[in-house]
Amino acid sequence: MRTGKGSVEKLVCEAEVEIKNADGLHMRPAMQFVDVANRFSSDVTVAAGDNIADGKSIMQMSMLAATCGTRLKIKAEGSDAQKVVGALRELVEEKMFGEPPRR
Amino acid sequence: MKFADFICFKAVIPGLRAGDRDGVIAELVSALDKAGKLGKGNREDIIKAVIRREKEASTGLGRGVAIPHVKHPVVKDVVAAIGQSSAGIDFSALDKQPVYTVILLISPVDNPDKHLQAMENVFRHLQQEKFRKFLRQCQKAEQIEDLLREADESPFL
Numbered sequence: 265m266r267t268g269k270g271s272v273e274k275l276v277c278e279a280e281v282e283i284k285n286a287d288g289l290h291m292r293p294a295m296q297f298v299d300v301a302n303r304f305s306s307d308v309t310v311a312a313g314d315n316i317a318d319g320k321s322i323m324q325m326s327m328l329a330a331t332c333g334t335r336l337k338i339k340a341e342g343s344d345a346q347k348v349v350g351a352l353r354e355l356v357e358e359k360m361f362g363e364p365p366r367r
Numbered sequence: 368m369k370f371a372d373f374i375c376f377k378a379v380i381p382g383l384r385a386g387d388r389d390g391v392i393a394e395l396v397s398a399l400d401k402a403g404k405l406g407k408g409n410r411e412d413i414i415k416a417v418i419r420r421e422k423e424a425s426t427g428l429g430r431g432v433a434i435p436h437v438k439h440p441v442v443k444d445v446v447a448a449i450g451q452s453s454a455g456i457d458f459s460a461l462d463k464q465p466v467y468t469v470i471l472l473i474s475p476v477d478n479p480d481k482h483l484q485a486m487e488n489v490f491r492h493l494q495q496e497k498f499r500k501f502l503r504q505c506q507k508a509e510q511i512e513d514l515l516r517e518a519d520e521s522p523f524l
Contacts, residue, residue: 287479290486291434292424322428322461323494329487331480 275306277345281356282335285363289330291322293361298322300351306342308352319352332366368445368484370492370515373472377402378448379508383469388458392417392435395448395471404446405473413439413473427460431503432493436472438482445485447472449511451503468493468502492518 283289289297301308301319308319312334317324319338330336336356340348355361378398385391393414400410416437420426427433433456448471455465470489474482492498498518505511518524 288483290479290483291426291428291436295424323430323490326428327487327490327494329483331483 274341275343275345276339276341277306277349278337278339279349279353280335280337281353283330283332284357284365285360286332286366287363288332288334289325289328291326293363294322294325294328296355296361297352298325300355301348304340304342304344304348304351306340306345306348308348309339311337311339368481368488369519370488371519373445373485373488374447374449374515375399375402375404376508376512378404378446379511380448380450381506381508381511383450383452383456386452386454386456388421388456389418391450391452391456391469392421392471395435395450395469396473398448398450399446399471399473404442406441409439409441413437413441417471417473421458425459425461427458427462427466429460429462429464430493430499431455431464431467432499433458433460433466433469434472434486434489435469436474436482436486438474438476440476442473442475445472445474445481447485447489449515451505451511468499491522492524495524498524 310317310319312328312330317328338352385394396414417435420437421435426435450469458466501514
């Protein structure tokens with residue numbers, strides 16, 4: 265989508281991921297999430313049920329209180345939308361924030 | 368979860384005496400201890416554990432607020448204390464600004480979901496500028512208790 269002269273192309277990318285570490289999205293994982301999101305220029309929003317948070321705000325991410333098993337809808341808008349969604353998916357589902365899964 | 372479910376209203380300190388991070392943590396843990404929430408002889412251990420956690424990564428998330436916390440086997444439910452400092456405390460906060468409101472949580476080790484629900488409540492209200500402002504205006508423990516109970520009834524506070 266082009267929005268006029270001089271503007272860059274705006275891409276939208278969405279993915280659904282599942283919280284797999286036993287302790288869920290507590291403060292340290294939330295910080296890691298926000299750190300990764302902030303490495304990219306795209307806007308990131310994260311939805312858990314009815315709650316929507318700015319993926320670059322630690323307070324809003326902590327507010328999601330996403331427990332183990334919660335599904336998050338990550339949506340990114342911007343030139344590097346695909347990259348940021350890929351990096352966040354890897355952090356949540358593969359690296360599991362460096363924490364153990366539920367026993 | 369609501370504030371009344373986990374805030375110990377006997378551990379509400381409108382005028383913190385300590386002027387530094389570790390002192391404030393000790394003051395709030397001691398208040399919970401005095402209120403009988405931490406069993407016997409666990410005070411020092413819990414203070415050390417909270418400070419150790421705080422050193423790993425500051426819980427001062429900005430906007431003048433810090434939420435030091437730790438999981439500890441002595442509690443079966445989340446318990447929390449609240450303290451206010453008019454002078455402001457250096458918590459190595461993310462925004463490098465002083466902290467005026469400190470909410471200290473001790474959570475059970477085997478119930479991560481409860482911990483998250485308490486945190487959700489804390490941040491939902493602390494996100495609101497009005498709530499942070501009202502909290503900072505409280506000069507008595509009863510005023511803080513009233514405000515928190517009011518917040519429990521009003522999602523927009």
